[in-house]
Each structure stands twice: as structure tokens, then as C-alpha cells.
Amino acid sequence: xxxxxxxxxxxxxxxxxxxxxxxxxxxxxxxxxxxxxxxxxxxxxxxxxxxxxxxxxxxxxxxxxxxxxxxxxxxxxxxxxxxxxxxxxxxxxxxxxxxxxxxxxxxxxxxx
Amino acid sequence: xxxxxxxxxxxxxxxxxxxxxxxxxxxxxxxxxxxxxxxxxxxxxxxxxxxxxxxxxxxxxxxxxxxxxxxxxxxxxxxxxxxxxxxxxxxxxxxxxxxxxxxxxxxxxxxxxx
Numbered sequence: 193x194x195x196x197x198x199x200x201x202x203x204x205x206x207x208x209x210x211x212x213x214x215x216x217x218x219x220x221x222x223x224x225x226x227x228x229x230x231x232x233x234x235x236x237x238x239x240x241x242x243x244x245x246x247x248x249x250x251x252x253x254x255x256x257x258x259x260x261x262x263x264x265x266x267x268x269x270x271x272x273x274x275x276x277x278x279x280x281x282x283x284x285x286x287x288x289x290x291x292x293x294x295x296x297x298x299x300x301x302x303x304x
Numbered sequence: 305x306x307x308x309x310x311x312x313x314x315x316x317x318x319x320x321x322x323x324x325x326x327x328x329x330x331x332x333x334x335x336x337x338x339x340x341x342x343x344x345x346x347x348x349x350x351x352x353x354x355x356x357x358x359x360x361x362x363x364x365x366x367x368x369x370x371x372x373x374x375x376x377x378x379x380x381x382x383x384x385x386x387x388x389x390x391x392x393x394x395x396x397x398x399x400x401x402x403x404x405x406x407x408x409x410x411x412x413x414x415x416x417x418x
Contacts (some may be wrong), residue, residue, distance in 0.1 A: 196347070235310070235397055235411035281348070289401040291338045294347040 194219045198282050198295035205272055206303050213267040213298045215282030220263050223288055227256050227267050228281040230297065236281065240267070272302045307331055308400045310410025317388055318418055325383045325413045327398035333378035334400035338407075339371075342395040351396075354381050388417045 195218045205211055215225070224243045228236040240249045240256040242265070248257040255268040269276060279299045283292035307330040317323050327337055336355050340348040352368075354360040354375035362368045370392075372384040381400075385392055397412040 233314075233395070233412070233414050236409045238409075283348075285407075289336060289403075289407070291350045291353060291399075292348075292407065294340075294349075296345070296347040 194222075194284060194286065194293045196282060196284060196293050196295035198280075198298050200298055201296065202299040202301075204301040204303065207272060207274055209272050209302075210268070210270050211272055211300070213269070213280050213282075213300070215265040215267070215295055217263045217265075217284050217293075219286075220260050221286065222260065222284045223286060223290070225256075225258055225265050225282065225284045226292065227254075227265075228283065230279045230281055232279075239280075269300075272300075274302045274304050276300060277302050308334075308398065308408045308410045310398055310413055312413060313411060314414045314416075316416045316418065319389050320387055323385045323388055323415060325385075325396055325398075325415075327381045327383070327400065327410050329379045329400045329402070329408070332400075332402045334381075334402060335378065336401040337375060337381040338399045338401070339373060339381075339383050340397045340399070342397065348397065351383075385415065388415070390417045393417045 197216045199214045226241045227239045242249050242258040253270040258265045279297040281297045282295045309328045311326045339351045342348045351366045352360045352362045354373045356375050356378050360373035375381040393416050398410045399407050
């Protein structure tokens with residue numbers, strides 16, 4: 193059974209810092225990996241999707257990497273802002289259109 | 305872009321009542337929809353997979369008679385929490401699969417059972 197682990201569980205940083213969120217998964221046979229943002233009591237916002245054949249994806253200040261063989265992904269956030277405060281979820285999919293396996297998330301607080 | 309609408313966003317009900325949550329794909333036909341549940345500080349856990357016109361497939365530990373799922377059309381799936389109890393209080397969220405590929409999520413429903 194696929195297990196997804198995210199470290200750290202919570203993180204507090206001052207505004208402007210660069211930070212890295214970590215995600216690991218036990219079964220490397222994945223189709224893709226996604227990073228989501230979740231605000232309190234809200235749905236999910238997809239940030240980045242990395243196909244299993246890819247190594248990284250970038251969107252603005254966000255960069256996600258994938259090392260499928262070692263079962264790891266990182267989400268790098270550059271020049272953090274208070275508006276980045278949210279829970280970040282990592283999820284993997286075993287195949288196209290299949291349900292996702294989620295980690296518990298990293299709760300990020302960026303202080304002004 | 306594809307949009308999935310989930311309604312209601314928040315519901316408070318008395319113990320013993322039933323609550324229905326709707327998930328609609330607004331601009332595409334969703335052959336498959338997924339229902340997740342998220343308890344505080346926990347990950348989203350898949351409850352069931354629903355395919356249009358057929359019975360839902362439930363994950364281990366999820367009571368199918370308590371969580372009724374109906375996927376009667378290609379744009380609508382409903383989750384009914386029957387005889388809700390306080391332990392059913394949770395955040396419920398659906399996702400819809402477009403053409404068996406992309407997944408789109410609803411905005412979620414916060415259920416509070418008193």
C-alpha cells in the first residue's frame with residue numbers, strides 16, 4: 193500500500209525566506225505526483241504536477257522536483273510571502289485518472 | 305479550465321439526520337468521481353470511487369450503507385451521510401476525472417454534526 197509522508201508537519205518562517213517542503217512515498221511505481229495548496233476549510237488548489245518521466249516543474253516562485261527511484265519530491269518556495277501561508281499537500285497517483293494518495297501536509301506560516 | 309462544483313460548502317445538522325452533498329462537473333463529463341474525507345490535521349483519505357451508472361466502490365473501513373453514493377449522470381455524483389453522528393463531522397471533498405486523465409477537485413464540504 194502506498195504511503196506518503198510529508199516533513200515537516202509544520203513550519204514557520206519570516207517573510208522573504210526560501211524554504212523547502214519534503215515529500216516521500218513508499219512505492220515508486222507512480223504515474224504522477226502533485227503538490228496542492230489547501231487553505232483552512234477550503235478545497236484544493238493544484239500548484240504543480242510532475243509526470244513520472246519528469247524531474248521537475250516550475251511555476252513562478254515554486255519549483256517541485258521528483259526523484260522517482262528514491263521516492264522523494266521537494267517543493268521549493270522562493271522569497272516566501274505571508275500570502276503563502278497555507279497547508280501544502282503532496283499526492284501521488286498510481287495511474288492516469290486514478291484516485292490520489294495524499295500526505296498529511298505541511299502547515300506553513302509566513303510571518304510579516 | 306474544468307470546474308467542479310461542490311455544494312453545500314458547510315452544513316450543520318443534528319445527530320440522526322441525513323445530509324446530502326452534491327458534486328457537479330460543470331464543463332465536462334466525468335465518468336469517474338472520487339469522494340475523500342479529511343479529519344483535522346489528517347490527510348485526505350479516499351472513501352469511495354463512483355462510476356456513472358454503476359455501484360460505487362468503497363475503500364476498506366467505509367460503510368457503504370452509511371455513506372450512500374449515487375452517480376446517476378456524467379455530471380453529478382452525490383454523497384449522502386445517513387443517520388449522521390458527531391464522529392462523522394469532517395471535511396468531505398470530491399474530485400472528478402475528465403477522460404480518465406485529469407483530476408479536478410471540488411471546494412469541499414465542512415460537515416458538523418451536533
